[in-house]
Amino acid sequence: MVVTIQIVGHKKSGKTLVTTQLIQALTQAGVSVTAVKHDAHWGQMDQPGTDSDRFSQAGASQVVLDSNQGSFYHFQQPQALETTFSHLSPTAVRLIEGYKAGPYPKLVMLKPDELATNWHQKGILAFASLTDRPDLDLIGTDQIVNWLLTYLQMHLQEEKKMSDPLTHFNDQDRAKMVDVTQKAVTSRVATATGQITMHPDTLSRIKTGKIKKGDVLAVAQVAGIMAAKKTSELIPMCHLIPLTGVDLHFSDNKKDTITVTSKVKTKHVTGVEIEALNAVQIALLTIYDMCKAMDRGMVIHDVHLLEKDGGKSGHFVFGE
Known part of the structure; x- marks a missing residue:
């Protein structure tokens, strides 16, 4: 790098x-x-009449x-x-x-x-x-x-840290699940967020309960919790982690965008960043699914990890 x-x-x-x-x-x-x-002043490496100049002039x-x-x-x-x-x-x-x-x-x-x-x-x-x-x-x-x-x-x-040898490959250079047997059990938490932007009328109908499929945010909340619990079944190299807490919050800009924020906790040997991100993604997709009949132009964006703590890598805050 x-x-x-x-x-x-x-x-x-x-x-x-x-x-x-x-x-x-x-x-x-x-x-x-x-x-x-x-150099914005047309500087040239070649001197007039030299072979390199002749090659350039010839069109190379x-x-x-x-x-x-x-x-x-x-x-x-x-x-x-x-x-x-x-x-x-x-x-x-x-x-x-x-x-x-x-x-x-x-x-x-x-x-x-x-x-x-x-x-x-x-x-x-x-x-x-x-x-x-x-x-x-x-x-x-x-x-x-x-x-x-x-x-x-x-x-x-x-x-240098980022370029350290990857631990996801075995001695035959084939993918493996990382061995975390010797890692210490610690309390770990991760918070992720993401947004979905839609037509203003769609947001209005969600807030007033006028979407035909039902209570959009209630269904999205359950979907996000289920997604966090099933992350290891979807992401091949993720460990099966016993989660001790999953919570999702919804907010909106009163115009056209809903923000989903998830917080996932565990007491285990590896972190829950992917679980938190997966919870957000599936909650956003559920909102899309519930509302797509009236608004297929919705856009999911800005999904990212906000914060994580616990484990060897310590505390991370997005943007710091």
């Missing part, structure tokens, strides 16, 4: 200096780095120049960042200087007379400047680089 960050800013904001010093700090720490420079979509100084690539058309990365050897960190519209987390370098409110790109982590400013916390090259190093090291550790 790779951690990617963009260092963006307008001309002479200091982004090249910060990127260079960050590369030096990472490589000195033994971290491999891919550096990508976005890609040209590779291999020399004692390394290998250089020239693509006739601008590439999406992921396309560019696909041609390169993998490294632990990818640093992108510029490319303001890129999809990766961004540190924005501000010039002395520039305001943070002028920036509207998505994914901005922080604003920084080489010159002293009372409105910013990251001032000067050393402070900026140290902040970036901390950010990257934290995410490298997370990526």
